Amino acid sequence: MTLTVKAVDAAKPREKAYKLADAHGLYLYVSPKGAKSWRANYTEAGKQKTRTYGLYPGVSLAEARKAHSAGREEAPAPKLAPTFEAVVRDWLKAKLPTLSNGKHQIQVANTLERYALPFLGKLPINAIPRSELVKVVRAAQAGGKIETGHRVASRISAVFDFAQDTGLIEQHGAAGLTRVLIARKTKKPMASIPPEEAGVLMRAIDGYDDSVTRLGLLLLAHTFVRVGELRGMLWGELKEGGAVWVVPETRMKMRMPHVVPLSRQAQSILAKLREMSGDGALVLDSPIHPGHPLSENTFLFALYRLGYRGRMTAHGFRALASTVLNERSGFPHDVIERQLAHKETDAVRAAYNRAEYLTQRRELMQWWSDWLEAAQRSDEGPRPASA
Template sequence: MLTQLQIRAAEARDKPYKLADRDGLYLTVLPSGAKSWRYNHRLAGKAQTKTYGQWPTLSLADARAAHAAYRAGTLATPQPGPDRAATPTFEAAAVAWLADYLPTIRKGKNQSSVPASLEQHVYPKIGRQRIDHITRVQLVDLVKAIYASGKQETAYKVAQRITQVFDHAVDTGRIDAHPAGRLTRVLGAKTVTHHPCVPPDQAGALLRAIAAYPDLITRAGLLLAAHTFVRTDELRSAPWVEFDRGKAALWTIPGARIKMAEDHEVPLSRQVLRLLKDLAVYTGEGALLLPGANTPRRPISENTLLFALYRLGYKGAHTVHGFRALASTVLNESGLWRPDVIERQLDHRERDNSRRPYNRADYLAERRQMMQWWSDWLDAAQAQAPRPAA
């Protein structure tokens, strides 16, 4: 049986793993660090996985109590006939969808947030119903109630996930049709959330504040975010092996790491090469560019850089993602660089890779010049000096 100490000490690994408790109850530890209580069993000859919730929200004692109650209810329920055995409950269909979907998710936090959203908002309403008995009206009422509670973004995500579960059930032959098509259309307008970004004339003050930030690794991370304007996850999870600091001066982000068919190449300016040289003194012996302070085998958390900006007084004024918006604004307004070159460096590619083949060398020479110009622009802004020419 598990103990509280074992649960707290269980660290994330590259792949999910299980810690067995008793009576079939076990704790799954995901690569994201999330820990989920689950139970595998068979009902009417079909494999089922029951998910109770996440630790520490659901304690060990509460998980055991929920497990005992579920087992008692399952054993007391008459075994279904052939037709019921062939058609799963919504929860069983969702578990099957998650098994196929979760390995494709790009962000590690979604490994826990996607199942959690179903556990919180959907399973209590329709989880134990046969999926072919669920009506459109039930689904509409469910997502509208979430929207009406003020959780607009959650309502949209839940609606999308419900549709995906039903689509998966159709695709795998569990049902022939479903009532969840275009479920998001019944919701009101979604408030668009923009990533705050300082205007170009305030970029210098921001950079000077970052340059004075006391933690070296966090400071380097923010400056690299400014100079390379890559996505936050691409930066914080970057290993040293992706950087060619020699003649090529190129950071190659593998497509497999960002769920793309092709790699993303980031030319390294002279300023970025100096940043990497200084950073290598502190983290170059390890695998990761920006390791966590307490967990050096894992990257800094997704909030480390953002909270540093908060501490500098930029909460609501600028985010890490805001460097992408800042770069896009300045580069486009300069009139020096073709829009296609800027968009390519921002990695605004069609996510459906079947749409067109991609040439890795597209605009690379121009992008090298542009990225050096951008770093020079940042330096001039920080020093309050005249802006660089092309």
């Protein structure tokens, strides 16, 4: 339907402004005070703008149509959106530096190179239907590659989010792509011994023949940090005369610096490692490849040699500490969770807790080392901390 002069004349003001549509995007705008103007909306640089042709009846319906037609012919051609591949390249430039692990960086890039770009790469980012995305992620999961499909879906969604955040598109259909996939298998928890066996384990570690690996395992036990955080430990990260270790956000899973108060036992272990490292920057400098940290599997294979294959992993020290601290120490759950560097869902609470709990965390870490030491001597830990 198009407007007629009779309909334009009959348009009366209302409590709120309203529009009467004509053809090709032209419309009559009627203000609450009765003013009538000819207008049309258009998009420029991703933003909606409005072109006005004049007030009625000064500008008639026929004149407004003529002006609108001329304006449409003179309007610049809409800028084409970049291809999916171009956006992927820009996203990778922004994303990869945030991943501290070089292997992970390669995996992220290769996932898109192999499973997404061959099918979506040449398409404009704003012209890819969700049905095409579903087809791509399902193909990635074919042949039983359950985890691969989920990774592809996650990274495609992240690319579209990036395009939206940078103003290339207004909205997209890549959200929730994992809903069309076979669900991930539930991961088995990392193997960890029960608390009653901690003393036997600590004595076994204390007798391990390789000095750096032995001290590294003992330090891992007393700090219960993640293996990657410990492997990259630098002497320069020690603060307060060696009483505190600050792990930088680049090595933390949650991308937040982590404060680790060091017990007397942990500081003693570090003193022995300092004698071995000389002038090196790394705390756990590899004896085989000086200047490089111990390899990822060094601790795991050491536990294998000690007879703990399938029963204890390097990550298992975190589970052991969590169990003992929650069940026996008497420290508040929030304090324990903060020291484990688990994610805090409330950012304000997280910032507050980091400061509030530091004194309690010093006491917690000393309690834990005392418990390990007592277990190593007699398989019995100290009494719970007083409330």
